[in-house]
Amino acid sequence: MIPGSQGWESRMDMPVPVIRLPRGPDGISRGFDLNSPRYQALGLKDYKELKQEQKARTVMREQYLRSLLAMVGQPVCFTMYEKVTVMACFGSADIDILNFQVSELQTPLGVQREALLRCPDIISYTFQLSPQHTGVQQELKEGC
Template identity: 70%
Template sequence: SSSSISTAGSGNRADLEREQQGRVELRERYLRSLFAMAGHTVHFTMYERVNVSASFDASDIDILNFQVSNLQTPLGVHREALLRCSDIISYTFEL
Protein backbone atom coordinates (compact mmCIF):
# COMPACT_ATOMS: atom_id res chain seq x y z
CA SER A 1 0.00 0.00 0.00
CA SER A 2 1.10 3.60 -0.47
CA SER A 3 2.16 4.51 3.02
CA SER A 4 3.21 8.12 2.50
CA ILE A 5 0.50 10.74 2.80
CA SER A 6 2.01 12.88 0.08
CA THR A 7 4.02 11.90 -2.93
CA ALA A 8 3.07 14.96 -4.92
CA GLY A 9 5.98 17.17 -3.96
CA SER A 10 7.00 19.57 -1.24
CA GLY A 11 3.81 19.95 0.73
CA ASN A 12 1.97 22.14 -1.75
CA ARG A 13 -1.53 22.22 -0.34
CA ALA A 14 -3.36 22.28 -3.66
CA ASP A 15 -1.31 19.31 -4.92
CA LEU A 16 -2.05 17.41 -1.74
CA GLU A 17 -5.75 17.99 -2.09
CA ARG A 18 -5.74 16.97 -5.74
CA GLU A 19 -3.87 13.80 -4.86
CA GLN A 20 -6.24 13.03 -2.01
CA GLN A 21 -9.25 13.62 -4.26
CA GLY A 22 -7.78 11.24 -6.82
CA ARG A 23 -7.21 8.64 -4.14
CA VAL A 24 -10.84 8.92 -3.03
CA GLU A 25 -12.24 8.49 -6.55
CA LEU A 26 -10.05 5.49 -7.34
CA ARG A 27 -10.78 3.84 -4.01
CA GLU A 28 -14.54 4.37 -4.22
CA ARG A 29 -14.68 2.74 -7.64
CA TYR A 30 -12.62 -0.18 -6.40
CA LEU A 31 -14.84 -0.75 -3.36
CA ARG A 32 -17.89 -0.62 -5.63
CA SER A 33 -16.32 -3.26 -7.85
CA LEU A 34 -16.04 -5.51 -4.77
CA PHE A 35 -19.73 -4.91 -3.96
CA ALA A 36 -20.64 -5.75 -7.55
CA MET A 37 -18.63 -8.98 -7.32
CA ALA A 38 -20.37 -10.29 -4.18
CA GLY A 39 -22.36 -13.43 -4.89
CA HIS A 40 -20.85 -13.87 -8.37
CA THR A 41 -18.70 -16.74 -9.52
CA VAL A 42 -15.13 -15.51 -9.76
CA HIS A 43 -12.27 -17.22 -11.56
CA PHE A 44 -8.91 -16.86 -9.86
CA THR A 45 -5.56 -17.24 -11.57
CA MET A 46 -3.02 -18.17 -8.89
CA TYR A 47 0.74 -18.56 -9.07
CA GLU A 48 2.17 -21.82 -10.46
CA ARG A 49 -0.59 -21.97 -13.12
CA VAL A 50 -3.28 -22.93 -10.61
CA ASN A 51 -6.82 -21.92 -11.58
CA VAL A 52 -9.74 -22.06 -9.17
CA SER A 53 -13.23 -20.60 -9.07
CA ALA A 54 -15.51 -19.70 -6.20
CA SER A 55 -18.38 -17.51 -5.16
CA PHE A 56 -17.04 -14.24 -3.75
CA ASP A 57 -18.29 -13.23 -0.30
CA ALA A 58 -16.06 -10.53 1.19
CA SER A 59 -12.66 -8.92 1.39
CA ASP A 60 -10.80 -7.30 4.26
CA ILE A 61 -10.20 -3.56 4.03
CA ASP A 62 -6.52 -3.85 3.09
CA ILE A 63 -7.32 -6.33 0.30
CA LEU A 64 -5.11 -9.00 1.88
CA ASN A 65 -7.66 -11.85 1.95
CA PHE A 66 -10.81 -12.82 0.08
CA GLN A 67 -13.48 -14.86 1.78
CA VAL A 68 -15.14 -17.19 -0.73
CA SER A 69 -17.54 -20.14 -0.75
CA ASN A 70 -17.82 -23.27 -2.91
CA LEU A 71 -14.17 -23.07 -3.89
CA GLN A 72 -13.65 -25.45 -6.79
CA THR A 73 -10.11 -26.82 -6.80
CA PRO A 74 -8.48 -29.72 -8.64
CA LEU A 75 -8.65 -31.58 -5.31
CA GLY A 76 -12.31 -31.02 -4.63
CA VAL A 77 -14.77 -28.42 -3.39
CA HIS A 78 -14.30 -26.37 -0.21
CA ARG A 79 -17.50 -24.98 1.19
CA GLU A 80 -15.80 -21.97 2.80
CA ALA A 81 -12.27 -20.69 2.23
CA LEU A 82 -9.95 -17.73 2.59
CA LEU A 83 -7.72 -16.86 -0.35
CA ARG A 84 -4.57 -14.89 0.36
CA CYS A 85 -4.32 -12.10 -2.17
CA SER A 86 -0.54 -12.52 -2.26
CA ASP A 87 -1.15 -15.93 -3.90
CA ILE A 88 -3.41 -14.48 -6.61
CA ILE A 89 -2.24 -13.03 -9.93
CA SER A 90 -5.67 -12.02 -11.22
CA TYR A 91 -9.39 -12.64 -10.88
CA THR A 92 -12.23 -12.35 -13.40
CA PHE A 93 -16.01 -12.19 -13.20
CA GLU A 94 -18.90 -11.22 -15.46
CA LEU A 95 -21.63 -8.66 -14.94
Protein backbone atom coordinates in the same frame (compact mmCIF):
# COMPACT_ATOMS: atom_id res chain seq x y z
CA MET B 1 7.78 6.20 51.07
CA ILE B 2 10.56 4.97 48.83
CA PRO B 3 13.70 4.41 50.87
CA GLY B 4 16.47 6.73 49.84
CA SER B 5 14.22 8.85 47.61
CA GLN B 6 15.69 12.04 49.01
CA GLY B 7 19.14 10.92 47.95
CA TRP B 8 17.89 10.26 44.42
CA GLU B 9 16.41 13.72 44.19
CA SER B 10 19.60 15.37 45.28
CA ARG B 11 21.56 13.45 42.65
CA MET B 12 19.53 14.93 39.75
CA ASP B 13 21.81 17.82 38.85
CA MET B 14 20.67 18.21 35.25
CA PRO B 15 17.14 19.61 34.90
CA VAL B 16 14.99 17.57 32.56
CA PRO B 17 13.30 19.62 29.82
CA VAL B 18 9.54 19.40 29.62
CA ILE B 19 8.44 18.22 26.22
CA ARG B 20 5.38 20.05 24.97
CA LEU B 21 3.47 17.97 22.47
CA PRO B 22 1.77 19.73 19.55
CA ARG B 23 -1.92 20.30 19.91
CA GLY B 24 -3.95 17.38 18.61
CA PRO B 25 -6.85 17.51 16.18
CA ASP B 26 -9.63 19.75 17.44
CA GLY B 27 -12.39 17.16 17.27
CA ILE B 28 -14.08 18.39 14.15
CA SER B 29 -11.16 18.07 11.75
CA ARG B 30 -9.57 14.90 10.44
CA GLY B 31 -6.01 15.61 11.50
CA PHE B 32 -3.48 18.39 11.82
CA ASP B 33 -4.14 21.57 9.90
CA LEU B 34 -2.39 21.37 6.54
CA ASN B 35 -2.10 25.16 6.44
CA SER B 36 -0.33 25.42 9.77
CA PRO B 37 3.30 26.59 9.81
CA ARG B 38 4.16 23.38 11.64
CA TYR B 39 2.91 21.24 8.77
CA GLN B 40 4.50 23.44 6.13
CA ALA B 41 7.84 23.27 7.95
CA LEU B 42 7.81 19.52 7.33
CA GLY B 43 8.24 20.39 3.64
CA LEU B 44 6.13 17.47 2.52
CA LYS B 45 3.79 18.23 -0.32
CA ASP B 46 2.28 21.32 -1.73
CA TYR B 47 -1.15 21.83 -0.16
CA LYS B 48 -2.90 22.10 -3.52
CA GLU B 49 -1.22 19.01 -4.91
CA LEU B 50 -2.10 17.07 -1.75
CA LYS B 51 -5.74 18.05 -2.11
CA GLN B 52 -5.75 16.88 -5.73
CA GLU B 53 -4.08 13.63 -4.77
CA GLN B 54 -6.58 12.98 -1.98
CA LYS B 55 -9.43 13.67 -4.37
CA ALA B 56 -8.05 11.20 -6.93
CA ARG B 57 -7.46 8.68 -4.17
CA THR B 58 -11.04 8.84 -2.87
CA VAL B 59 -12.63 8.63 -6.32
CA MET B 60 -10.54 5.63 -7.34
CA ARG B 61 -10.95 3.84 -4.01
CA GLU B 62 -14.72 4.29 -4.09
CA GLN B 63 -14.88 2.79 -7.58
CA TYR B 64 -12.76 -0.15 -6.47
CA LEU B 65 -14.91 -0.82 -3.40
CA ARG B 66 -18.01 -0.64 -5.59
CA SER B 67 -16.45 -3.18 -7.95
CA LEU B 68 -15.97 -5.52 -4.96
CA LEU B 69 -19.61 -4.96 -4.00
CA ALA B 70 -20.74 -5.88 -7.51
CA MET B 71 -18.71 -9.09 -7.25
CA VAL B 72 -20.46 -10.35 -4.09
CA GLY B 73 -22.27 -13.64 -4.74
CA GLN B 74 -20.85 -13.97 -8.26
CA PRO B 75 -18.74 -16.87 -9.51
CA VAL B 76 -15.20 -15.56 -9.88
CA CYS B 77 -12.25 -17.15 -11.64
CA PHE B 78 -8.96 -16.64 -9.78
CA THR B 79 -5.63 -16.97 -11.61
CA MET B 80 -2.96 -17.74 -9.01
CA TYR B 81 0.77 -18.36 -9.05
CA GLU B 82 2.20 -21.68 -10.34
CA LYS B 83 -0.43 -21.71 -13.10
CA VAL B 84 -3.29 -22.51 -10.72
CA THR B 85 -6.78 -21.45 -11.78
CA VAL B 86 -9.72 -21.88 -9.41
CA MET B 87 -13.38 -20.91 -9.43
CA ALA B 88 -15.24 -19.74 -6.34
CA CYS B 89 -18.21 -17.66 -5.26
CA PHE B 90 -16.94 -14.35 -3.89
CA GLY B 91 -18.04 -13.35 -0.38
CA SER B 92 -16.06 -10.44 0.96
CA ALA B 93 -12.62 -8.89 1.36
CA ASP B 94 -10.88 -7.35 4.35
CA ILE B 95 -10.29 -3.61 4.45
CA ASP B 96 -6.71 -3.66 3.19
CA ILE B 97 -7.47 -6.35 0.58
CA LEU B 98 -5.16 -8.98 2.04
CA ASN B 99 -7.67 -11.86 2.05
CA PHE B 100 -10.78 -12.78 0.06
CA GLN B 101 -13.48 -14.84 1.70
CA VAL B 102 -15.00 -17.23 -0.86
CA SER B 103 -17.41 -20.14 -0.79
CA GLU B 104 -17.66 -23.29 -2.92
CA LEU B 105 -13.98 -23.10 -3.88
CA GLN B 106 -13.38 -25.62 -6.64
CA THR B 107 -9.91 -27.05 -6.07
CA PRO B 108 -8.35 -30.01 -7.88
CA LEU B 109 -8.89 -31.99 -4.63
CA GLY B 110 -12.60 -31.25 -4.41
CA VAL B 111 -14.92 -28.46 -3.46
CA GLN B 112 -14.10 -26.49 -0.30
CA ARG B 113 -17.29 -25.10 1.26
CA GLU B 114 -15.69 -21.95 2.74
CA ALA B 115 -12.17 -20.64 2.20
CA LEU B 116 -9.90 -17.64 2.55
CA LEU B 117 -7.65 -16.77 -0.38
CA ARG B 118 -4.51 -14.81 0.39
CA CYS B 119 -4.35 -11.91 -2.05
CA PRO B 120 -0.54 -12.04 -2.44
CA ASP B 121 -1.05 -15.53 -3.96
CA ILE B 122 -3.41 -14.18 -6.63
CA ILE B 123 -2.27 -12.73 -9.95
CA SER B 124 -5.67 -11.75 -11.29
CA TYR B 125 -9.39 -12.49 -11.03
CA THR B 126 -12.24 -12.26 -13.53
CA PHE B 127 -16.02 -12.16 -13.29
CA GLN B 128 -18.92 -11.48 -15.63
CA LEU B 129 -21.33 -8.64 -15.17
CA SER B 130 -24.87 -8.78 -16.51
CA PRO B 131 -26.70 -5.54 -17.37
CA GLN B 132 -28.97 -5.88 -14.34
CA HIS B 133 -26.14 -6.28 -11.86
CA THR B 134 -27.32 -3.37 -9.75
CA GLY B 135 -30.68 -5.11 -9.39
CA VAL B 136 -28.88 -8.20 -8.08
CA GLN B 137 -27.19 -6.06 -5.45
CA GLN B 138 -30.54 -4.71 -4.33
CA GLU B 139 -31.91 -8.24 -3.87
CA LEU B 140 -28.87 -9.17 -1.84
CA LYS B 141 -29.32 -6.18 0.42
CA GLU B 142 -32.96 -6.99 0.96
CA GLY B 143 -32.07 -10.62 1.65
CA CYS B 144 -29.63 -9.68 4.39
